[in-house]
Each structure stands twice: as structure tokens, then as C-alpha cells.
Amino acid sequence: MTAQNDKQMNKRISSLLSSIDRGTNEPEKQLLDTLREQSTAEFLAHSKDSSQKSEKTIAISRWKIIMKNPITKLAAAALIIAAVIGISRLGDSIGVTTVAWAKVAQLMENFPAHVHKQSRIVTCDGKKIEHMSSDNVLTYFLPGVGYREDMYDRQGNIMMRIYGLLPRKTSITVIPILRQYKIEMLSDDQLSAFNMGFPKIVECIKSGDYKELGRKVIDGTETEGIEFTNPFLVIHTGYPLRFDELLFRIWVDVQNSLPVYMEVEAVSTDKFLTLWTGGKPLHIKAVIEDIQWYADIDPKEIEPDIPDEFTLVSDEADGLDEGKAIIGLKAFAEVTEGLYPNSLSMSHVLFDGSKTIEDRLGSNPWAGPDRDQAETLWRRVISVKPTCLFYAELLRQGKDVAYYGDAVTAEDADVVLMRWRISEDQYRVIFGDLTAKDISAARLAELERASSKE
Amino acid sequence: MDKNTEIKIAKGLQQSNRLAWLQLYEAYAEPVWRNISRLTGGDSAAVADIVQETFLAAARSARKFNPDRGTLWVWLWTIARRQVALYYRKQKPQIVLSRARQWWAGLDGEKFDWIDAKADMPPDILESQELAVLVRLALNELPGDYQTLLLAKYVDNQPAERIAGQMDCSETAVRSKLARARKAFRKAFKRITSSASNAREVSI
Numbered sequence: 299m300t301a302q303n304d305k306q307m308n309k310r311i312s313s314l315l316s317s318i319d320r321g322t323n324e325p326e327k328q329l330l331d332t333l334r335e336q337s338t339a340e341f342l343a344h345s346k347d348s349s350q351k352s353e354k355t356i357a358i359s360r361w362k363i364i365m366k367n368p369i370t371k372l373a374a375a376a377l378i379i380a381a382v383i384g385i386s387r388l389g390d391s392i393g394v395t396t397v398a399w400a401k402v403a404q405l406m407e408n409f410p411a412h413v414h415k416q417s418r419i420v421t422c423d424g425k426k427i428e429h430m431s432s433d434n435v436l437t438y439f440l441p442g443v444g445y446r447e448d449m450y451d452r453q454g455n456i457m458m459r460i461y462g463l464l465p466r467k468t469s470i471t472v473i474p475i476l477r478q479y480k481i482e483m484l485s486d487d488q489l490s491a492f493n494m495g496f497p498k499i500v501e502c503i504k505s506g507d508y509k510e511l512g513r514k515v516i517d518g519t520e521t522e523g524i525e526f527t528n529p530f531l532v533i534h535t536g537y538p539l540r541f542d543e544l545l546f547r548i549w550v551d552v553q554n555s556l557p558v559y560m561e562v563e564a565v566s567t568d569k570f571l572t573l574w575t576g577g578k579p580l581h582i583k584a585v586i587e588d589i590q591w592y593a594d595i596d597p598k599e600i601e602p603d604i605p606d607e608f609t610l611v612s613d614e615a616d617g618l619d620e621g622k623a624i625i626g627l628k629a630f631a632e633v634t635e636g637l638y639p640n641s642l643s644m645s646h647v648l649f650d651g652s653k654t655i656e657d658r659l660g661s662n663p664w665a666g667p668d669r670d671q672a673e674t675l676w677r678r679v680i681s682v683k684p685t686c687l688f689y690a691e692l693l694r695q696g697k698d699v700a701y702y703g704d705a706v707t708a709e710d711a712d713v714v715l716m717r718w719r720i721s722e723d724q725y726r727v728i729f730g731d732l733t734a735k736d737i738s739a740a741r742l743a744e745l746e747r748a749s750s751k752e
Numbered sequence: 753m754d755k756n757t758e759i760k761i762a763k764g765l766q767q768s769n770r771l772a773w774l775q776l777y778e779a780y781a782e783p784v785w786r787n788i789s790r791l792t793g794g795d796s797a798a799v800a801d802i803v804q805e806t807f808l809a810a811a812r813s814a815r816k817f818n819p820d821r822g823t824l825w826v827w828l829w830t831i832a833r834r835q836v837a838l839y840y841r842k843q844k845p846q847i848v849l850s851r852a853r854q855w856w857a858g859l860d861g862e863k864f865d866w867i868d869a870k871a872d873m874p875p876d877i878l879e880s881q882e883l884a885v886l887v888r889l890a891l892n893e894l895p896g897d898y899q900t901l902l903l904a905k906y907v908d909n910q911p912a913e914r915i916a917g918q919m920d921c922s923e924t925a926v927r928s929k930l931a932r933a934r935k936a937f938r939k940a941f942k943r944i945t946s947s948a949s950n951a952r953e954v955s956i
Contacts, residue, residue, distance in 0.1 A: 315937075317884045
């Protein structure tokens with residue numbers, strides 16, 4: 299091509315492409331000045347604390363620009379009313395897409411029974427951390443009862459099971475491979491961490507604070523997606539995990555507005571996780587799929603099922619605290635009107651405690667008007683945890699420990715409830731009235747003989 | 753924007769420096785406005801809205817800007833382009849497109865020679881609204897770097913040297929990319945104008 303031809307071609311293309319310049323608007327200085335301030339505020343808000351979105355700033359800026367336009371001034375009053383009740387962008391979305399985001403927000407707000415599958419890949423420095431990753435985590439969620447999360451390895455063996463008994467503010471983690479389990483009472487802060495996810499997503503959907511991703515066919519279903527940056531920065535998986543950054547995408551079936559696929563990408567420097575990586579940040583990618591909304595889940599599936607031979611473990615340093623052990627037994631006896639746990643296996647304690655509370659307050663008292671009372675009683679039941687840990691530790695140390703809770707009540711003042719060896723011929727004994735004293739091995743033998751005769 | 757300023761701003765953004773953000777805004781607010789206006793047409797409220805969404809989204813993610821993945825302009829235009837695409841999806845431009853296609857189909861002359869820049873397009877056609885619609889839609893189908901190149905070279909008449917700076921590549925690379933961008937544009941334009949009357953797509 300000659301230079302002349304080249305020049306001519308450029309001129310023709312320039313004429314063609316410049317056709318789009320006709321009728322366009324020059325930048326509006328006043329609007330750009332306003333946007334400079336608003337975007338700077340947004341930049342600073344997200345730089346200082348990425349969890350704090352300047353929703354107020356965004357809302358104000360949107361109004362300012364809308365008000366510049368004479369056409370939209372007429373509709374401003376109506377839009378302001380919509381904004382006050384928090385549905386301005388939501389309404390907008392409903393009008394222009396087939397996905398009813400209002401319906402999605404409502405679904406996630408009510409959060410019905412469902413089952414879903416999750417896969418997680420956790421990496422550090424580009425390397426996968428196998429024991430934190432799983433291709434197959436099944437979650438069962440039942441409102442008013444809680445959830446169960448089963449994490450499987452590649453061979454289909456269960457690695458971990460977490461029960462989230464939310465109305466009872468209790469989390470139980472069972473680790474079959476270690477034959478151990480952990481029980482935690484959740485503080486209100488921890489409990490709110492359980493709820494950090496979806497309520498926050500609902501808020502984001504309602505405020506319109508998301509990015510639209512367009513459409514995508516997922517497993518044959520046409521979906522429409524939206525993306526949130528840092529909608530929440532804490533989630534609870536038996537422990538409130540904190541994230542430094544989090545991206546959440548949700549893909550919704552355009553036919554019925556039910557979420558079918560969710561994606562999470564996160565970075566965490568939470569010490570609970572970085573304990574395994576020498577303090578280095580972890581990158582987490584998770585996908586939630588195969589969601590069966592309104593699944594028919596038997597509440598029994600959410601009730602903890604812990605094999606007797608599993609050992610209760612604790613992060614707390616209360617392994618050998620006789621005082622706490624006695625307080626636990628006292629608290630349990632208050633619930634059961636003088637009875638002690640049949641055994642010091644926490645799984646039995648939970649079962650016996652639940653049954654007693656339901657006998658006293660009716661079935662599923664956690665959701666009814668007696669829920670405060672139920673919670674108070676449940677806390678007392680859980681107080682037996684240090685007793686169980688105490689017993690397990692004595693057992694581990696070979697202290698010749700014995701427990702007779704199946705036969706001894708609070709009325710049996712002089713009967714041995716629990717005992718363990720403290721020296722060659724001395725035992726420490728907790729009696730039915732929860733007094734404790736040291737006695738000789740010979741005296742203990744007498745007391746136990748007497749009890750067995752009764 | 754020269755390389756040093758670019759590096760300085762990028763570093764500033766990562767460190768949450770307010771001045772860095774303001775520098776970025778001053779450099780690119782107007783060019784972003786102009787290009788969005790070109791790609792969407794004359795609705796000033798819509799342009800203002802898209803520009804606003806673009807800068808607010810950029811402000812939210814500026815701290816994570818990675819210079820290894822492209823220049824500030826490339827990053828910013830990627831955000832803007834996404835907002836323009838969302839605008840088009842909401843607008844459902846099928847009716848306008850259908851009208852423009854009919855107009856194009858009814859034209860006499862060597863239409864594909866005009867698009868291939870082998871012949872001059874008559875002035876009345878160059879000035880028509882329908883042509884602008886078709887060109888806009890064709891441009892919107894192109895990747896962000898092709899859009900940037902074509903607009904910078906043929907609409908803003910920027911020299912190759914300046915474009916090279918904006919795209920962080922050599923002038924030779926700009927010329928080579930421009931050739932590919934033109935080809936992609938012609939292809940997109942022909943695809944768009946291949947109307948429901950089963951006009952055969954001409955490969956170029």
C-alpha cells in the first residue's frame with residue numbers, strides 16, 4: 299500500500315468512525331466537579347477500611363446527578379420515597395431484567411430450608427492446602443433448627459462435620475479422623491458472625507450496591523449474575539473467620555429467580571488460618587452449587603450424632619479444673635431437678651439436656667415464646683463441658699477415674715458421684731451433694747461397696 | 753500520560769493517596785466522558801450516569817490496581833466499557849438496530865467498499881443518524897484496546913506516539929494493533945448489518 303493510499307484509507311476510516319461524534323455531549327464541568335468529590339470520598343472510604351462502603355456517599359451522588367437532568371426532576375420526589383425505603387436500585391433492576399432481584403432478596407432474607415454443595419480451594423503462595431480444601435462439602439440448612447456441614451475428602455470419606463445449632467447458640471465440630479469433637483457456646487457476636495453472610499447480601503441487593511455480570515448458562519440453566527465486593531468480612535465455620543477481601547457472585551435462574559450458583563473469592567490473614575501457613579495470607583475460592591431450595595430436611599439430621607468413643611477437646615485451658623467440673627454438674631442438676639448426666643460423654647449430655655428441656659417447655663422451645671428460658675437452661679446443660687473435659691483428662695492420665703451419674707442424684711449426699719486417684723492410697727471424691735474431699739483407698743472401697751448394695 | 757507519572761499514580765493508588773486519585777481523575781475524567789458519549793449517543797443523563805458508575809467503581813477497586821495488567825487508561829476503560837455494555841443491555845437496542853439495518857439495506861452503492869475504506873462514502877450517508885448507530889454498535893462489540901485505539905487514532909486524531917504511551921507499547925505495536933482493530937471493526941460492522949434478510953456475511 300502506498301503512502302497516498304494509506305492516507306486516503308485513514309481519512310475514510312476517520313470519516314466513518316467520526317460519525318459517532320455527531321450529537322454527542324461535551325463533558326459537563328459541573329457534574330464532573332461533583333463526581334470528583336464523590337469518587338474521591340469513595341476512594342478514601344474503600345482505602346481506609348474496605349468493609350466500609352460509603353453507601354451514603356453513593357446515594358447522595360446519584361441524587362445530585364439525577365437532579366441535574368430536567369426530565370428526571372419530575373420523578374425525583376417519587377424516587378426519593380423509594381430511596382428512603384431502600385428499594386430505589388432494586389426497583390430499577392426489576393424493570394430492566396427478567397431476574398426479579400426483589401424476589402431473590404426476599405428468598406435470601408427468609409432463607410428457607412435447602413441443601414447445597416460447596417467446593418473450596420485454599421491456597422498459600424499458589425500451593426493448595428489440602429486439609430483445608432475440599433471438592434465436596436454438603437450443607438443442610440433448616441430454619442429454626444440450624445445447619446449441618448459435612449466436609450468430604452477426595453475418596454468420599456468424611457473429614458469434618460459441623461453442627462450449627464443456631465437457636466441454641468451452639469457449634470459442634472466433629473473430626474472423625476482424629477476421633478475428636480469440639481463444642482462451643484456462641485456469644486452474640488459470634489452468632490451474628492453466623493448471620494453475616496446472607497443478610498449482608500440482602501442489604502447489598504436492596505441498596506443496588508453490586509455490579510451486574512450479565513447472563514451465563516450454568517449446567518443448562520440460563521442465569522443472570524451480580525457481584526458484590528466485600529459484602530461481609532466475617533463468616534463462621536465453627537469459628538468467626540475474618541477476611542481482608544471478599545468477592546461474592548450470585549447467579550440466579552432467570553426463569554424462577556432462585557439462586558443456582560454462588561462464588562466466593564477471598565483473602566484472609568486471620569490468625570486461625572495463618573497458623574498453618576506461618577502467617578502468610580490464604581487465598582480461598584469457593585463455589586456453592588447444586589442448591590435444592592425448600593428441601594424436605596428431617597430435623598434429626600441436624601441433631602448432633604457423636605460416637606461415644608470420640609474425645610471432647612477444647613481450645614480453652616480448662617482441662618483439669620475441679621471447680622469448673624463441679625459447677626458444670628451443679629448447673630446440669632438445676633435443669634434436671636437433681637439428676638446428673640448419665641455419662642460424661644458430651645454427646646449424651648446434649649441428648650439428655652435437650653430431652654429434659656423439651657419435657658419442661660414443650661417440643662422445639664427454641665423458636666417459641668419460651669426461647670429465652672430454653673436458652674438459659676441450655677447454657678446450664680453446656681456448662682457440663684468442663685466436667686467432661688476434666689473426666690477425659692483424668693482418663694487420659696490413667697488416674698483410675700470413675701463416674702456414677704446414672705445412679706447418683708443430688709439427694710445422695712454421702713454417695714460417690716465421681717472419684718479419681720491422687721496418690722498411691724488416696725482418692726479425691728465428689729459426692730452426690732457435690733462436696734469434694736480426699737479419702738483413702740480403703741474408705742473409697744467401703745463407700746462404693748455400700749452404693750452397689752443399694 | 754508519561755511513564756513516570758503513571759508509575760507514581762499507580763503507587764499512590766495502592767497506598768490510598770488522595771492526590772494520586774485526583775491526578776488520575778483530572779487526567780481521564782474528560783476522555784472517559786467523551787468516549788462514553790461517543791459509544792452511547794447523545795443522551796446526556798445516561799452518559800453522566802455511566803461516567804459516574806465508572807468512576808465510583810474505579811474508586812472502589814483503585815487500591816487493587818495492578819500495573820502489570822495494563823496502564824491506568826486500559827484499566828479505567830475496561831470498567832467504562834463494562835458499564836457501557838450494561839447500558840446497552842438495559843436499553844434493548846434491537847428496535848433502533850433493526851431500523852438502522854433496514855436503512856443500510858436500502859442504500860445503493862458499493863457499501864462494503866465504503867466500510868473497507870476502498871471508496872469514499874457519500875457525505876449524506878456519513879451524516880446520517882443510522883450510520884452512527886451502526887458504527888457505535890460495531891465498536892461496542894470490540895475489545896477495549898481496539899476501541900481505545902480506533903477512537904484515539906481516527907476520532908481524536910492522536911499521534912501514534914501518544915497512543916503508544918497510553919497503551920504502554922511501541923509505535924510499531926500500535927500500527928500493528930490498529931490494523932487488527934480495523935479488521936475487527938469491519939467484521940463487526942458487516943455482522944451487524946447482515947440483516948434478517950439473510951444477507952451473507954462477507955469474510956475479509
